[in-house]
Amino acid sequence: SETEKYYLIFTEWVKLLQKVEHDDELVTVFLRQMVDRGVLSDTDSLINFCKASFELSILAFKASDPTGEVFVSIDALAMLVTKLLVVQEFEDYSRNEYLDIIFCILTMVFSKDHEQDNSTFNERPYFRFFSNILSEWSSLRGHDFIKITDQQIRKELIEFDNYFYNTFASYLHLIQPVAFPGFSFAFITLLSHRMFLPNMLRLENKSGWKNLTILIIDLFRFLDQYTGKVGISNAISVVYKGALRVIIGISNDFPEYLIENHYEFMNALPSSYAQLKNVMLAAIPKKIMLPNPYDNGLDMDKIDSCKMQPTVFYDPVVDLHSFKKPVDNYLRIPSNSLMRTIINGVYRDEYSFKSGIGYDYVSVDQKLVRAVVLHVGVEAGLESEKTSSGAIFNAKSSYYTLLFNLLNEGSSEVRFKVIEAMMEQLRYPNIHTHWFTFVLKNMFTSEEWGEQKSEIQEIILRNIFERIIVNKPHPWGVTVLFTQLLNLNNVKLLSLPCVKKVPEIENILKIL
Template sequence: ELAVTHCLGSEVPGATPQATSQLSFAAIDAYVRLVTRLVRRKEEALASRLAFFGRALVAVVRTAMRDTDERNVAFNARPYFRALAGLLNEMHAPNDALDSSHPQVLAAFASAFLALQPLRVPGFAFAWLELVSHRCFMPRLLIDHEQKGWPLLQRLLTAILRFMEPHLRTADLTEPIKLLYKGMLRMFLVLLHDFPEFLCNHHFNFCDIIPPNCIQLRNLVLSAYPRNMRLPDPFTPNLKVDLLPEISQPPRINADADHAFRSSPLREDVETFLKTRKPENLVQHIIHRLTLTPAAALTAGTKYNVPLLNAFVLYVGVQAIQANRSKDTASGIAQSAPMDLFQQLAQSLDLEGRYLFVNAIANQLRYPNCHTHYFSCVVLYLFSEAKFGIVQEQITRVLLERLIVNRPHPWGLLITFIELIKNPRYKFWNHSFTKCSPEIERLFESVARSCLPPENKEGAVPKPVPA
């Protein structure tokens, strides 16, 4: 507290209103060096040094919280950023006494960052994002200690997504929010490039929070695939997806991904239906359970419980995959209780609910694995067997809006859409929504041209067939 007071008291205003004021960080740097020297005193037991380091971080966190409560919009994040970044750098230096290779040191930093998350200290958001993505912190969480740091990073990324969600959902993008979003997007791009397995494992948690209109960020998360896998080219002519060796393998996914459904009262009824197809009115009961109270709906921006819906779709899909392992895949999927349940839901939900439901299915269209294959079959089956044109139109909307944004595009999304527009069984180009206006018709033809194999691009884009 004394170090922060000294730092803020040394503030010299900039020469112009736009210029950054000058601060003296001498006291902050002295605090950082003092803490580092004390935690590396070998005369003390390791447990007491770790406890002292935790208390030193708590002191920074509590001072920042009190400061933001007192100063509000006048809060200055720079002293706290300097202190935490200094401790990260100092503890990163290899030292046989204690450094950030110790899991409890990383956990202490993660706890401090979680306490200072943007929802609690909004004025610290930019500094917070830089600290979480710091070269001395994020790579160590991901590489060291056999992935034990992954849940910590997942909680931190969930925190920034929860802060950004209301702004992204309502498209309330002021200049600071745009900058923060750009920084967050770059951090996810780094993860996609250097640590794709992390995104593979935790895609479900992130998709629960990313709003439906934030399509590129969701595509980025869903495009991750293990580095030891070589993706088959989705544009290969006559690609036999069901014959790929990877298509029978389960994907990387967080073990508690469907926890929201497993802990729900719905689970027992759904399990009974999957075994006996009773009760027959289960779909209405599911829709009732998925519907939020008016107050909760106002906060969430939707009247449906999206995490519960996502978990329900994943749980039913996993049960179907396990049941189909001993059956013929095509007939097993088409005539199964899970598909019957999905089909009834697609018909019974209103426009908003059906859109979220199809999104939940599309979130499983990732790299080649048994989940991608099953849910791709679900999308195609729901499209071909739909009794109402609006169901087919909404399925097309979900796929199309994920394809017209900038790359990357998930592999499973591409192979599903290519199959939909190429296979005459689905009569895609006969549907009125593909030619309801010249602009829409040109959009469909443009996307089809980019999705078809090279030899089909020579003017061979399927054209709408006159009804």
């Protein structure tokens, strides 16, 4: 049959690669013959040949002695695919289309293998294929593809490089853990692959960031879905540990990526992952020095970096939708009616299950609240630069009153979510950390709350404790705020009703 013929040809290819170097002339001749003899002459034959080769390679893996060379066929297939990425004439289809076709074929073979009843699915050969493609590509692209002698092809490949990585990412997104749990561990391993992750982070103009964020969010969504209150399965626990380790790696090498994308990550991170939250928000830009956050005499006004605007890669304005108008209008000219619109708009239409610390569902649109808070912070920072810091470090400014009124009129849940979002902005020394520290401290000591005062104080303290009680790291800004609250003259934490009610908290505070 046609398929059997393809099996034979592919087997010859595998044998050839075991006998000569991959850049040997014989290899090029073999590929040329494949095209000339109609094995790879058009899309249909390409698809049929590659499908047969994938299936054969997977079969070969499954049938191999596990202690022996299990990847010989899949290694050869990856080499074939990469070579064809370079040497083809690309008449019937473009290089972009070719890559898409290959990944499509793989996805089809993969899906069937994973979903079939009585499946013998094993993620390893698929992982190996992806890993090899990354290795081969990495080897090719060194010094702007200098190994490619044909200058025209070299130029094309340089332009194609970006498409390569982003297409790879988009297909990885298709086989995310929620869709294919049998590939979960391979998924994180690929996401963090040494030939993928740093390259996505380093692509020019941050062009890999968006797709990389999508993948990390895929992982978080999977974890969120299966992190319940009543015990986590061992497998999920291991997935979490791997995710944590990868994020720590990113924080070490590319803290700016976590810093600029923190907003999207906070939206997707499971609510009870306090330490991972802290790790992400504790990322520090490489050149910044951190003043001692426990220093009682610390004055952010005197720290230069506290005037700097942190870069925000994903503009929260996008998530405001119709909310943008009333919020921006209020910031320009505050009015009660605008405030009413904002307050009424933060509630969801229906409850949503959410396994949080001390709650099981939410009735507030968390994403919207976070967008409002960050947007206000961004605008405040810009205002400070445009006019003066006095314009925003002022309890009468519209930036402050918008948040104040939201808390004053909102339910306990709204208060909790708004304060949680504000506290997420307490990070490394920058204008957002500076301003939100001012806002939270002011709110904590304000007499404007009336009867609501103790609840506001309790929620602020609760949020601080959720971040501080956790094992390190702790974001600099959170520690600074906490230190400032501990040393207040006008409010004694130990005499607060909410503290006295919980002896454990009272004891911790006494020690501190």
